[in-house]
Amino acid sequence: MDTRTFSYSYDEETFHGKYASREEAINAAAKNSYDGCLAEGTTIWIGRNEPPPHVRDLMIGADDFVEYIAERVGEEYGECSQDFLDVDAEQKAEIQRRLDDIADYIQLIDAPTFYLIQDVEPFVVPEGG
Structure with a gap:
């Protein structure tokens, strides 16, 4: 079709x-x-x-999300925060799953x-x- x-x-x-x-x-x-x-x-x-594309394809991924948050915290708190958000692969996968859930919700409430x-x-x- x-x-x-x-x-x-x-x-x-x-x-x-x-x-x-x-x-x-x-x-x-x-x-x-x-x-x-x-x-x-x-x-x-x-x-x-x-x-x-689906909102999921427009959103930031887990790698970039973790990096962004860590950089923001680093800018605010300096060296003492350098280990913040040092996540493993399983945790990063869970962050990605939750980001995908957010994207699906945005698509549901206000699809482009x-x-x-x-x-x-x-x-x-x-x-x-």
């Missing part, structure tokens, strides 16, 4: 909608234009919507609805619209 979606733009900067095909996006651009149709020779841009526009192509309205 093809789950790709497409959007249209009148200015190649601001894209609108989420349509099942390029043709549906072109038809929507015409329908939603100023007067409900597009003049011959008008150019609109059609692009493929690229959804963001934005997307990148890729493979943008111009469409010039032909003679006879």
Whole structure:
């Protein structure tokens, strides 16, 4: 099953909608234009919507998390904190599991609805619209 979606733009900067095909996006651009149709020779841009990855793929991993916390503590408390968060592989795996749980929760409560526009192509309205 093809789950790709497409959007249209009148200015190649601001894209609108989420349509099942390029043709549906072109038809929507015409329908939603100023007067409900597009003049011959008008150019609109059609692009493929690229959804963001799962929040888990956007979050910091356990290695970076541990390093970040240890550095922050070190900056605040100096040498006396140098052994803080000296975790073994099993503990680091548990930290990663908990970070993944946080990411899953974020995905659940506010999954990203934005997307990148890729493979943008111009469409010039032909003679006879």
